[in-house]
Amino acid sequence: MYGSLSIVEYDNHGKKYHEEDPKKLAEFEARIERGEKIEPMDWMPYEYRRQLIRMIEQHAHSEIIGALPEGTWITRAPGFKRKLALLAKVQDEVGHAQLLYSAAETLGKSREEMINDLISGKSKYSNVFNYPAVTWADSAIIAWLIDAGAIINQVTNAKGSYGPYCRALERICYEESFHLKYGYDNVVHLATGTPTQRQMVQEALNRWWTPIMHFFGPPDKASVHSEILMKWQVKMASNDAMRQEFLNMYVPKIWELELVIPDPNLKKNSNGVWEYTEPDWDEFMRVINGDGPCNKERLAVRRVAEEKGRWVRKALLSPTEKYVTPLA
Ligand code: BYC
Secondary structure, three states, X not given: OOOOOOOOEEOOXXXXXXXXXXXXXXXXXXXXXXXXXXXXXXXXXXXXXXXXXXXXXXXXXXXXXXXXXXXXXXXXXXXXXXXXXXXXHHHHHHHHHHHHHHHHHOOOOOHHHHHHHHHOOOOOOOHHHHOOOXXXXXXXXXXXXXXXXXXXXXXXXXXXXXXXXXXXXXXXXXXXXXXXXXXXXXXXXXXXXXXXXXXXXXHHHHXXXXXXXXXXXXXXXXXXXXXXXXXXXXXXXXXXXXXXHHHHHHHHHHHHOOOOOOOOOOEEOOOOOEEOOOOOHHHHHHHHOOOOOOXXXXXXXXXXXXXXHHHHHHHHHXXXXXXXXXXX
């Protein structure tokens, strides 16, 4: 528990380590209370650093892995303009990963370590990207509703305490806003199109609803990290609060298109709170722990990218050395 906040960790033999100096900890917390940004060279508790690395790294992984489901539609996007737009969107997502890896690096973990932890399956990334984009309509739903969820999360957390993460989030949000408009345009096109197009987009919504509900994380009562992250203003709203905000903003828009949300219990109660059927949290746990429909495929792609790109990274880092490319 973090209630009285004396951060003490124990190793497997019960030996104490990372006990923080109470004076430094109090000064640090006072800075956060005053709304000051914490910068890389400032003193910070071990646990603050560890939590930020975990969260920013997972976010960065989510962006590069997140490029994959939509990426498969670049060559098949209907029409040249949609191909160009999707290509730009996917490129943006990879760029977000670069910004986020750089923010995580300021905390002392190297990019190489982060990539190794991703491809070995040690680090997590967002549940949603372990599902396939079965039709073009899936890519439209991802660009609209997953990007919408991401914006809600990122606009909120951009007001947080760690300078480099907040600045990266702010920049990312500008680009995500374009993605959302692009996704909405595609969904509207399908929803107001032929009966086949409407059916396609309805089926995609049916497939993505549960993963989207999972996207904001487990219910507050089951969230492991929220308490400390909210105390230190890394997370500026709880998982349930963000889920509620998403429902509030996007359910009316989905209904406006006369699409059916696959939850018969979804409704706003008289207190303005959305009631819904709890999504299957066992499925969520399986997917985030490596056993989703596409986990193996996603990591395999990243592994190949890491292996095939190694000579390029080496060449960039020491341009005077001569390299024989694997293709030669
Ligand atoms: N997926 O204590 P909790 C994008 C894990 S990409 C997987 O509540 P926390 C886009 C959690 O890590 C944007 N795992 O955690 C890209 C923890 O496990 P560990 C993605 C999840 O951190 C391309 C455990 O469950 N956004 O938009 O307080 C194309 C307990 O959870 C998830 C971000 O990454 C999940 N959904 O809160 C299109 C946002 N949820 O680490 C679009 C940054 C929970 O103890 N991250 N877990 O093993 C966050 O804001 C927070 O980490 C979360 C979870 C709200 C997601």
